Amino acid sequence: MRxxxxxxxxxxxxxxxxxxxxxxxxxxxxxxxxxxxxxxxxANATRPFNLRFDIEPAAVAFPTTIQEVSDIVxxxxxxxxxxxxxxxxxxxxxxxxxxxxxxxxxxxSNFQKITVDDKxxxxxxxxxxxxGDIVTALVAHGRALPHGTCPYVGIGGHAVHxxxxxxxxxxxxTLDAILSIDLVLGNGTITTASKKLNPDLFFAMRGAGSSxxxxxxxxxxxxPAPPTAxxxxxNWHFTAADAAIAFxxxxxxxxTANLPPEFGAEIVLTPGDVQGNVSVxxxxxxxxxxxxxxxxxxPFMDVMPPPRTISFDTGDYLHSAINLxxxxxxxxxxxxxxxxxxxxxxxxxxxxxxxxKALLAWMNTLANEGFNAPVGWFIQAELFxxxxxxxxxxxxxxxxxxxxxxxxxIQFYASSHGNVPPYPAGGFTFLDDVVxxxxxxxxxxxxYGAYTNYxxxxxxxxxxxxxxxxxxxxxxxxxLFDPRGTFTFPTSIQK
Numbered sequence: 001m002r003x004x005x006x007x008x009x010x011x012x013x014x015x016x017x018x019x020x021x022x023x024x025x026x027x028x029x030x031x032x033x034x035x036x037x038x039x040x041x042x043a044n045a046t047r048p049f050n051l052r053f054d055i056e057p058a059a060v061a062f063p064t065t066i067q068e069v070s071d072i073v074x075x076x077x078x079x080x081x082x083x084x085x086x087x088x089x090x091x092x093x094x095x096x097x098x099x100x101x102x103x104x105x106x107x108x109s110n111f112q113k114i115t116v117d118d119k120x121x122x123x124x125x126x127x128x129x130x131x132g133d134i135v136t137a138l139v140a141h142g143r144a145l146p147h148g149t150c151p152y153v154g155i156g157g158h159a160v161h162x163x164x165x166x167x168x169x170x171x172x173x174t175l176d177a178i179l180s181i182d183l184v185l186g187n188g189t190i191t192t193a194s195k196k197l198n199p200d201l202f203f204a205m206r207g208a209g210s211s212x213x214x215x216x217x218x219x220x221x222x223x224p225a226p227p228t229a230x231x232x233x234x235n236w237h238f239t240a241a242d243a244a245i246a247f248x249x250x251x252x253x254x255x256t257a258n259l260p261p262e263f264g265a266e267i268v269l270t271p272g273d274v275q276g277n278v279s280v281x282x283x284x285x286x287x288x289x290x291x292x293x294x295x296x297x298x299p300f301m302d303v304m305p306p307p308r309t310i311s312f313d314t315g316d317y318l319h320s321a322i323n324l325x326x327x328x329x330x331x332x333x334x335x336x337x338x339x340x341x342x343x344x345x346x347x348x349x350x351x352x353x354x355x356x357k358a359l360l361a362w363m364n365t366l367a368n369e370g371f372n373a374p375v376g377w378f379i380q381a382e383l384f385x386x387x388x389x390x391x392x393x394x395x396x397x398x399x400x401x402x403x404x405x406x407x408x409x410i411q412f413y414a415s416s417h418g419n420v421p422p423y424p425a426g427g428f429t430f431l432d433d434v435v436x437x438x439x440x441x442x443x444x445x446x447x448y449g450a451y452t453n454y455x456x457x458x459x460x461x462x463x464x465x466x467x468x469x470x471x472x473x474x475x476x477x478x479x480l481f482d483p484r485g486t487f488t489f490p491t492s493i494q495k
Contacts, residue, residue, distance in 0.1 A: 032063055032071070034059050036059050037058075046105070048094040049092075049094075049338055050341055051340040051421050052421065055100065055101055057102070057103050057104065059104050060086075061106055063106060064110045070190050073184050073188045077188070077486065081102060081104045082487070083103065083105075083186075083214070084099075084103050084210070084489055085108060085210065086105050087154025088152060088154020088155075088336075089154065090152065092454060093455050095490065096157065100490065108154075108156060111129075112126055113125075113126045114133070116143060122179065122219055122222065123138065123220050123222050124217055125219075127156040127159075127217060128154070128156075129154070130153060130154055130331045131149075132325060132328075134147070135151075135318070135321045135329050136318075138225070141222075143222035144167070144225040145222055145223065146163065146165050146167045146168045146170070147159075147163045147164075147165050148163065148453075149165060149321075149324040150325065151325045151329045151330070155174075156215060159174045159215075160209025160215055161175070161208070161210070161453045162175060162401060162453045163175055164409065167285065167287060168264065168384070168391055169262075169263065169388065169389045169390060170261040175207060176206075176390070177221050179194060179219045180194035181209075181217075182215065182217040182218075183201075183205065183214060186212075187484070201213070204400050206399040207399045207402070207467075207470070208474055210489070211474070212482060225316070225317040226288075230285070230293060230313065230314040232285075232286060232311065233309070234282045234283075234307040235307055235309045236279075236307050236308055237273060237279055238277060238363075239276055239277055239278075239367070240363040241363070243269075243280050243366075244360040244363040246304065247359050247381075251353050251359075254385070255353060257386070258387050261388040261390060262287040262288045263286060264285045264286075264287075265282060265285075267380070268280075268281035268282075268283055268380055269378065269379040270378050275367070275372070276367050278367045284383075285320060287317075290312065293312075340416040340419055340423050341416070341419075342431055343411060343413045343431075343456065344411075344432075344450075344454070345410060345412065345450045345454035346409075346412070346438060346439070346448055346449075347403045347408070347410070348407050348448055349407065349448060349449075350407040351405060352447070353407060355441065361441045362434065366434065370430065373414070373426065373427070373430040374417070374427060376414065377431075378413055379413070382410070382411070384406045384409050386407070391404065392404050396470070397470065400467065403466075411454050412435060414427045414431050448465070452466050457490055475495060483495070
């Protein structure tokens, strides 16, 4: 066995010896690369996507097989270190680095196989793949999956916590496409979870997976890539009052129109050109022939003023994915980026839409406080619900992802100037005020949620907002499948 380490003081020497000795005892033939503090590559190996966090793991291991993942998890138990998996490393609060110091990181970047069965349309995707790689591999077989747009995002955390994209109203969330999961439990057991095999574990892994195991591969049901797709956008500049009216019209439109599932969209809010104004955009994907898009949007456009700008980009499905990725799906020729940011989320219940009072308070906050905020910001109100939504067709208790009756999932995202540390205290205050402008102007018992892939380290009641009525069941399953708490991080399921 070879393990590559640079000893860096007494604690690192001890851990390195433990790594060498214990892994050798468990699997004499394994060949695992491990990076420790003090090694020249350690800083790069532990760089978070969100530079608001400065976390020092105990070690980063790079296994190549599921057995090696098991060896590392068992080692964590023996040396009393918690363990966490990292796929793409894009956790908003650095949960892929443990969310705190002293965790052993299992980096899955060596798990990059994608195998497509052309007859069944299923695919086996290892968890070191990025979304850009997956799009490219599946389209080569005429297939596709629902997922986000950033090509650098790893499939691991994305799939086991949600996975939204403009095709989600058509195909569901990424986790809804999963047929089975190969994983390692907290005691090192290698197993598979599906509806027939370990169904309770399968329930937990689809929505709260990082708390229950390290997934190394998922088998998914893919979908025929649409032969045509249009990425569209419209933009208006409004006063706060007019922005609130416009959003109310859009909310009524998506609630009342018989929207085809091939319609995916979001409202994008950004700072206005002067204080008191808000820039309002409607952007989305249309996965039917272009000539039927205008008819679908007509009831909304008929009650709106003419937009300042309009754009359509029509092509095949691959072309649409490249557009949404910013022009390239390649994850190898250019390095992944970083940011210094804070994000919040709000999932609005479809049965109790945002009131006119809440919408006006929200837009006033954006148009005034937002104009002078010490951060750059954008807000995306993603359409989860409406008629014919595949997301909301799934029962809230079928997976750990509980918020199945949401109309919008709203992401509130604010970055420091220049995208570098430090993140200003006023950025937290601003986003808190924005979310509170909606919540405090809604009924006291308003059953809103939050989205785990936009994970928030300052959300006080995250157990309720993320998991709703599923949380007690998840606590019970945590006791059953991870009694030692091997997979523990700031927003993990608590025993």
